Amino acid sequence: MTAGSPLRTPLHAFHLRHGGKMVAFAGYELPVQYAGGILAEHRHTRNAASLFDASHLGQVFVHGENQAEALERLVPGDLLALPEGRMRYTLFTNAGAGILDDLMVINTGNPWSLVINAGPKAADLRHLRAHLGEDKVEYLEDRALLALQGPAASAVLSRFARGCEGMPYLSARTFSIAGTEAFVTRSGYTGEDGYEIAVPGAAADALAEKLLEQPEVAPAGLGARDSLRLEAGLCLYGHDLDATTTVVEAGLAWTVSKRRRAEGGYPGAETVRRELAEGPRRKRVGLRPAGRSPVREGAAIVSGAGEKIGQVTSGGFGPTVEGPVAMGYVEASFATPGTAVGLELRGRTVEAAVTRLPFVPTRYHKGE
Amino acid sequence: MSGFRYTKDHEWVFLEDGIATLGITAYAQGQLGDIVFVELPEIGKTVSRGEAAAVVESVKAASEVYAPVTGEVVEVNAALQADPAIVNADPTGKGWFLKLRPQDLAELNSLMDEPSYQAYVKELA
Numbered sequence: 001m002t003a004g005s006p007l008r009t010p011l012h013a014f015h016l017r018h019g020g021k022m023v024a025f026a027g028y029e030l031p032v033q034y035a036g037g038i039l040a041e042h043r044h045t046r047n048a049a050s051l052f053d054a055s056h057l058g059q060v061f062v063h064g065e066n067q068a069e070a071l072e073r074l075v076p077g078d079l080l081a082l083p084e085g086r087m088r089y090t091l092f093t094n095a096g097a098g099i100l101d102d103l104m105v106i107n108t109g110n111p112w113s114l115v116i117n118a119g120p121k122a123a124d125l126r127h128l129r130a131h132l133g134e135d136k137v138e139y140l141e142d143r144a145l146l147a148l149q150g151p152a153a154s155a156v157l158s159r160f161a162r163g164c165e166g167m168p169y170l171s172a173r174t175f176s177i178a179g180t181e182a183f184v185t186r187s188g189y190t191g192e193d194g195y196e197i198a199v200p201g202a203a204a205d206a207l208a209e210k211l212l213e214q215p216e217v218a219p220a221g222l223g224a225r226d227s228l229r230l231e232a233g234l235c236l237y238g239h240d241l242d243a244t245t246t247v248v249e250a251g252l253a254w255t256v257s258k259r260r261r262a263e264g265g266y267p268g269a270e271t272v273r274r275e276l277a278e279g280p281r282r283k284r285v286g287l288r289p290a291g292r293s294p295v296r297e298g299a300a301i302v303s304g305a306g307e308k309i310g311q312v313t314s315g316g317f318g319p320t321v322e323g324p325v326a327m328g329y330v331e332a333s334f335a336t337p338g339t340a341v342g343l344e345l346r347g348r349t350v351e352a353a354v355t356r357l358p359f360v361p362t363r364y365h366k367g368e
Numbered sequence: 369m370s371g372f373r374y375t376k377d378h379e380w381v382f383l384e385d386g387i388a389t390l391g392i393t394a395y396a397q398g399q400l401g402d403i404v405f406v407e408l409p410e411i412g413k414t415v416s417r418g419e420a421a422a423v424v425e426s427v428k429a430a431s432e433v434y435a436p437v438t439g440e441v442v443e444v445n446a447a448l449q450a451d452p453a454i455v456n457a458d459p460t461g462k463g464w465f466l467k468l469r470p471q472d473l474a475e476l477n478s479l480m481d482e483p484s485y486q487a488y489v490k491e492l493a
Binding site: 032033037038039040223227292293294296316317319324346 | 401405423427428429430452
C-alpha cells in the first residue's frame with residue numbers, strides 16, 4: 001500500500017475546496033490541517049464539533065452465521081457477549097500476544113462489520129481471509145467514513161438523524177440522511193463524544209457539506225486528530241502499538257474479558273495469561289516533560305542513573321494541557337505514576353514524570 | 369524590506385549597526401503551522417554559518433534554524449518563551465529569534481535579497 005501514488009478518499013475535492021493542506025498518510029492523501037491551523041482545530045473539537053475524514057480506515061463485512069465464534073479465534077475481545085447494535089474495541093494478536101492491528105468490531109447481525117486501520121489493511125484482510133475463509137470477508141470499496149467529534153456532535157447530527165442523540169457510547173444504527181443510507185456508530189476516536197458516519201463514496205461530499213453548514217462544525221485534519229487522541233491517551237497503530245508490543249504491555253488488558261482470560265482461544269492467550277499473572281516486562285505510560293519543549297516519538301527514556309529504560313512512542317504539544325505530553329514504554333519498575341524519569345532531547349536530558357492516562361478526561365456519552 | 373537577506377532554508381537576517389537580527393520568514397512559519405516552542409541559544413555562544421542556532425517546534429515537528437552568518441549571540445528574543453505564537457503572527461518583526469555580531473560581513477553578500485527570495489518562494493509554490 002506504500003508504493004505508487006497516494007490514494008484519494010471520496011472527500012478529496014472537499015478537502016481542497018476548504019483549504020486542506022494535504023499530506024501523505026498511510027498510503028492516502030489526507031489533510032493535516034485547514035487554514036485555521038492545528039491548535040484552532042484541536043480547541044474547536046473540544047468546544048464544539050469538528051468534521052474529520054476517516055475514509056482511509058478499512059470497512060469490512062464478515063459474512064456467515066457464527067461471526068462471534070469465528071472472530072474470537074483471532075482477537076481477545078469478548079464477542080459472544082456483544083449484542084446486536086453494539087461495538088467493541090479489540091485487537092488482532094499474534095502468537096506472542098503482539099498486536100497486529102487494533103480495530104472496532106460491530107455486531108450488525110449478518111454480516112458483522114469491522115473497522116481496521118489503513119496501514120495494516122492489506123495484512124488484516126489476508127489474515128481474516130486465511131482464518132475465516134475467502135468468501136466470508138468482504139472489503140467495502142468506495143466507502144467514505146466521516147467522523148463528527150466534539151460536545152456539539154450530538155446536537156448537530158440529530159438534525160439529520162433524529163434519535164442519534166439517544167445512542168449509547170459504542171452503539172451502531174442505520175439512518176437515512178438526506179436520502180442516503182448512513183451507518184452511524186458512536187465512539188469518538190478523539191476522546192470526545194462523537195459519531196462515525198459510513199456512507200457510499202458518492203454521497204460523502206454532499207453530506208460533508210451539509211454537516212459543515214452547521215454553525216457548530218469546522219473541518220479538522222490529521223494534526224488535530226493526533227493531538228486530541230494523544231491527550232486522550234489513545235494508541236495510534238504503528239506508533240504506540242505494533243507486533244512487538246503485547247496486549248498487557250500496551251495497557252489494553254481491559255479489552256480481555258474475564259471469560260476470555262480464563263478460556264483463551266486466541267493467538268497469544270498464553271502470553272496474556274502469563275503477563276497478567278507475573279506482570280509484563282514493560283508498560284505503556286503517560287509522560288509529562290518539564291518545560292515547554294515537546295518531546296517526540298523515538299526519544300529515549302532514561303532513569304535517574306542515566307540508563308535507557310524505554311522509548312517515547314508518541315509525543316507532542318497538548319493544546320488543552322497547554323504543554324508537552326508524551327506516551328511511551330518503560331521497564332515495569334518505572335511505570336508507577338509519579339516516577340521521575342529523563343527524556344533525551346537534542347543531546348540533553350529533560351526531566352519528566354510518569355503520569356496516568358488520559359491527560360485530558362474523556363467525555364464519552366455514557367447514558368443508556 | 370530592502371535591508372533583509374534570506375537563505376534557501378527560509379531564515380531572514382537584517383543588519384543594523386553591525387548587528388545581525390535573524391528569524392524565519394512568513395513562508396516558513398506558514399509551512400510549519402502553529403509554533404508552540406522556540407529553543408534559543410545561550411548569549412555569548414558563537415554559532416557558525418550553516419549550524420543550528422535555534423530550534424522551532426510546531427505542533428507537528430521540530431525544525432532547526434540555521435545561522436546565515438558566523439557570529440556571537442548577543443541577544444535572544446525572550447518574549448518567544450512566553451508566547452511562541454508571535455512567530456506566526458509577526459515572523460519578520462516581533463517574532464525575531466536572536467541577534468548576532470557577525471565575524472565576516474561579507475558572508476551576508478551571498479544571501480538572497482528580497483526580490484530573489486520572493487522569486488525563490490514562488491518557484492516552491
